[in-house]
Amino acid sequence: MPTTAQPRWLSAEQQGIWRSYLNAVARINERLDAELRPFGLDLGEYEILVHLSEAPDLQLRMSELATAVRQSRSRLTHTVTRMEHKGLILRKTCPQDRRGVIAVLTGAGLTLLTEAAPNHVRSVREAFVDKVDPDDFVALGRAMNAVLVPD
Secondary structure (H helix, E strand, C coil), rough: CCCCCCCCEEEEHHHHHHHHHHHHHHHHHHHHHHHHHCCCCHHHHHHHHHHHHHHHEEEEEEHHHHHCCCCCHHHHHHHHHHHCCCCEEEEEECCCCCCCCEEEHHHHHHHHHHHHHHHHHHHHHHHHHHHCCCCHHHHHHHHHHHHHHHC
């Protein structure tokens, strides 16, 4: 239910920084998506491949994967289905819980990730890391970590 308390409006400087943040994130994501297109991937798919590549036995429960990549379960299911058709991931039933589903990175998925990763890292550097002063980059890391602390 909406609160009736008067909002604490952002100052002009805060509003400018907030809008710069939103625009920069959109620009970075657009650039990273475009750079992954030649590999037949988008940024969300790439992130799924990365998380599976870092998981024990190259597999995660779908619920864990959804949390890791910050997607709803239904959206993740749709994306994984698309990736499964490409041969990058397969799904199997969880042996401990017959209702659970596990996403498994295939050899083809790992190969594609290995091919795309150098290009992706170059893109991250060019679009973001190398554009920011190192001290500002560290400060940004602190700011983002503060945002990630649970309320």
